[in-house]
Amino acid sequence: MIPAPAPPNPAEVPESGGPADTLPVLPSLARTFRAFAIARALLGVLLLGVQSLLTLYAAAPPPLSVLLVCAVYALLALPVPLWRSPASFVEGPVSGRPPLPPGPIGRRGALRPAAWGATLGVDLLAFTWLLALSGQQANAMALFILPVLMAAVLMRRRLALAVASGVVLVLLGHAWWLSLTGADAALQLTQAGLVGAGVLAVAVLTGGLAERLARQERTTQASLELARQQALLNRLMIEEMQDGVMVVDRSGTVRAANPAALALIGLPPLAGFATFGLQSQAQWLPLYQVLQAAYATGVCHEGGEQLALELSSQGHVQRRHLRLRLRFTRWQGVDASDELCLMFVEDVRTWRARARQEQLAAMGRVSAGIAHEIRNPLAAIAQANALLEEELQAPLQQRLARMVADNVERLQRIVDDVLEVAPGVSREAPLIDLRQAIAQIGADWAGTNGCATGESGPLHLDLGQETLCSRFDPDHLRRVLVNLLDNAWRHCSGQSHAVWVRLAPRGRAAVLLSVASDGQPIAPDVEPYLFEPFFSTRSRGSGLGLYICRELCERYGAGIEFQPRGPGARHRNVFVITLSRVSSPA
CATH class of the missing domain: 1.20.5 (Single alpha-helices involved in coiled-coils or other helix-helix interfaces)
Structure with missing residues (x-):
C-alpha cells in the first residue's frame, strides 16, 4: 500500500488575503453569502412593513422619504438570494490563469467588487440615509451591524476594517451634525463613539473567527482530497494485483474483492461488485470452513493454508489448488461481530513457480x-x-x-x-521468419534422426501459410526446438504423426509454437520439476535440456510451459512456446 501523505498543516494554509491562485472557493462561503442575502431581504421586507404600518396608523407618521428608502432597499435586496451566476459578476479569463468560477465569490475567496457594491454598498447608502432621516433617534444605528458582519465574513481583512471604519465615521458625522442643530454634543458623540467601538470590535472578532474557520475548512478539504486520492490509488493497486484479495466478515459475506480473487474462485469479471456469501455455493465451502476455523481460534498461520476447490464451468469440473493467507482487523473498541478478515488468495502453481x-x-x-x-x-x-x-x-x-x-x-x-544460460551481456536478437526457420530445423532434425516427414511419417509440421515473425536468435531457436523434438521422439510411439509441431498466431501480439507427442503422459508428480536443472528421468540425462530451453526463451521475452491434454486426446504431452509477434518488414 502506498503510504498516505501527511495532512496539511493549518498554519501553512494561506489566509484569505493570500495569492489568488492558491485559495480555492470554499462551498461554505457561497452558503454564507446566501444566508446574508436572505437576511437582507427579510430585513428589507420588515423595514418596509413597519414603516408602512407607522405611516398608516401612527399618530406622528414618519416622512414619506423614509418609506421610499425602505421600499427601494427592499426591491434591491429581494433579488440577491436568487443570484446564481450573473454575467455581471463573471470576470473574463486572465492570461496564464484558469477561468474564474461563476457567482459572487471571487478566486481569493471573497466578494467580487460588483457583488459587494450591489450588497454592502446598497446597505451602507440606505442605512446612512435612514440614519440621517431619523434625527435624534438612535434606532437606525443598529442596522449597520448587518453590513459590518457581512464584510467581516465575506471580505478580506483590510476591506472589512475599511467598511467598519466608514460606519464609525458615518456615526460620528451624524452625531456632529446633530450637535450643530442644538442636541447635546457630549451625549451624541459618546453614544456614537460607543456604537462605533462596538462596530470595530465586531469587525475584528468576526473577521478573525471567519479566517480561522476558513483555514480549517481548507485544511479539511485538502485532507479529504488526499484521502480520496489515497483510496483511489489503493483501489487501483489492488485491482491490478495478480494475487487475489477479499474482505470477508464473520458470517462469510464477501464485502469487497479484486478481479484476481474473483477469477481464482471461479467468478467471471463483474462490471459492478455485489456482495456474496462464501456459504452460498458448495464449491466455496472449503474457503468458508477455513475462515470460520480462523475466527474460532483466532490463529492465522504465517505461511498460509493450502486447499482445493472443485470449480465447475460449462459442465466441466476443474480442481484448483489455492494458497490462503488471513489477516484480521484488531481494533480496540470495535465489536467482535464487526471484525473483518483480509483474505489473500493465490494459485498454488503460481506461488510454487x-x-x-x-x-x-x-x-x-x-x-x-x-x-x-x-x-x-x-x-x-x-x-x-x-x-x-x-x-x-x-x-x-x-x-x-x-x-x-x-x-x-x-x-x-x-x-x-x-x-x-549464464547471465551475460544480452544483444538484440535478429528478426526471423518463424515458419521458414522451423521448417528448416524440422527438416534437418528429421534427416539426422532418420525420421520421415510425409503424410505417413512420424513427424508432422503444421506451420500454416501466414508469415509470422519474431525476434529470436536462430541458433538458440534451433537448440530449443531440437531439444523438444528429441524428447518427443524418445517417448513417442513412432507411428504416423506421432510427433506434431504446430505454429499458429494468437491475436496480433503473440505466436504459439507447440511440440506434441503421443507417448505416455508425464506423471503429475514429475510435472512440477520438468524445468528444474539437473532433474532427469534418464540415468544418462544431464537434466539441463528443458531448463536451458526455458532460460533461452526468457532471454528473448518468450515463455515455455507444459500443457497436458485430457485422457481423450492422442497427443497428451504438449510443450507450448509463446513468442512475441513482430510485424514483418515491408
Missing part, C-alpha cells in the same frame, strides 16, 4: 561460477588422457582411457550448457 524461479536464479549463478572453475581442470584431464591413451597398449587400459574420454566429453557438454 515464483519460489522455484527465485531458487533457480540463485542456483544458476552458483552453477555458472562452478562451471567456470571446472572448465580448466577438464581441459587438463582431457589432454592428459589423450597423451596417456597414445602410450597404452593393453585393450583393457585403452577401454578405460576411452571411458575417461567419454565422461570428460559429457562433463564438458554440461559445462557448456550451464555457461550457455
Whole structure:
C-alpha cells in the first residue's frame, strides 16, 4: 500500500488575503453569502412593513422619504438570494490563469467588487440615509451591524476594517451634525463613539473567527482530497494485483474483492461488485470452513493454508489448488461481530513457480561460477588422457582411457550448457521468419534422426501459410526446438504423426509454437520439476535440456510451459512456446 501523505498543516494554509491562485472557493462561503442575502431581504421586507404600518396608523407618521428608502432597499435586496451566476459578476479569463468560477465569490475567496457594491454598498447608502432621516433617534444605528458582519465574513481583512471604519465615521458625522442643530454634543458623540467601538470590535472578532474557520475548512478539504486520492490509488493497486484479495466478515459475506480473487474462485469479471456469501455455493465451502476455523481460534498461520476447490464451468469440473493467507482487523473498541478478515488468495502453481524461479536464479549463478572453475581442470584431464591413451597398449587400459574420454566429453557438454544460460551481456536478437526457420530445423532434425516427414511419417509440421515473425536468435531457436523434438521422439510411439509441431498466431501480439507427442503422459508428480536443472528421468540425462530451453526463451521475452491434454486426446504431452509477434518488414 502506498503510504498516505501527511495532512496539511493549518498554519501553512494561506489566509484569505493570500495569492489568488492558491485559495480555492470554499462551498461554505457561497452558503454564507446566501444566508446574508436572505437576511437582507427579510430585513428589507420588515423595514418596509413597519414603516408602512407607522405611516398608516401612527399618530406622528414618519416622512414619506423614509418609506421610499425602505421600499427601494427592499426591491434591491429581494433579488440577491436568487443570484446564481450573473454575467455581471463573471470576470473574463486572465492570461496564464484558469477561468474564474461563476457567482459572487471571487478566486481569493471573497466578494467580487460588483457583488459587494450591489450588497454592502446598497446597505451602507440606505442605512446612512435612514440614519440621517431619523434625527435624534438612535434606532437606525443598529442596522449597520448587518453590513459590518457581512464584510467581516465575506471580505478580506483590510476591506472589512475599511467598511467598519466608514460606519464609525458615518456615526460620528451624524452625531456632529446633530450637535450643530442644538442636541447635546457630549451625549451624541459618546453614544456614537460607543456604537462605533462596538462596530470595530465586531469587525475584528468576526473577521478573525471567519479566517480561522476558513483555514480549517481548507485544511479539511485538502485532507479529504488526499484521502480520496489515497483510496483511489489503493483501489487501483489492488485491482491490478495478480494475487487475489477479499474482505470477508464473520458470517462469510464477501464485502469487497479484486478481479484476481474473483477469477481464482471461479467468478467471471463483474462490471459492478455485489456482495456474496462464501456459504452460498458448495464449491466455496472449503474457503468458508477455513475462515470460520480462523475466527474460532483466532490463529492465522504465517505461511498460509493450502486447499482445493472443485470449480465447475460449462459442465466441466476443474480442481484448483489455492494458497490462503488471513489477516484480521484488531481494533480496540470495535465489536467482535464487526471484525473483518483480509483474505489473500493465490494459485498454488503460481506461488510454487515464483519460489522455484527465485531458487533457480540463485542456483544458476552458483552453477555458472562452478562451471567456470571446472572448465580448466577438464581441459587438463582431457589432454592428459589423450597423451596417456597414445602410450597404452593393453585393450583393457585403452577401454578405460576411452571411458575417461567419454565422461570428460559429457562433463564438458554440461559445462557448456550451464555457461550457455549464464547471465551475460544480452544483444538484440535478429528478426526471423518463424515458419521458414522451423521448417528448416524440422527438416534437418528429421534427416539426422532418420525420421520421415510425409503424410505417413512420424513427424508432422503444421506451420500454416501466414508469415509470422519474431525476434529470436536462430541458433538458440534451433537448440530449443531440437531439444523438444528429441524428447518427443524418445517417448513417442513412432507411428504416423506421432510427433506434431504446430505454429499458429494468437491475436496480433503473440505466436504459439507447440511440440506434441503421443507417448505416455508425464506423471503429475514429475510435472512440477520438468524445468528444474539437473532433474532427469534418464540415468544418462544431464537434466539441463528443458531448463536451458526455458532460460533461452526468457532471454528473448518468450515463455515455455507444459500443457497436458485430457485422457481423450492422442497427443497428451504438449510443450507450448509463446513468442512475441513482430510485424514483418515491408
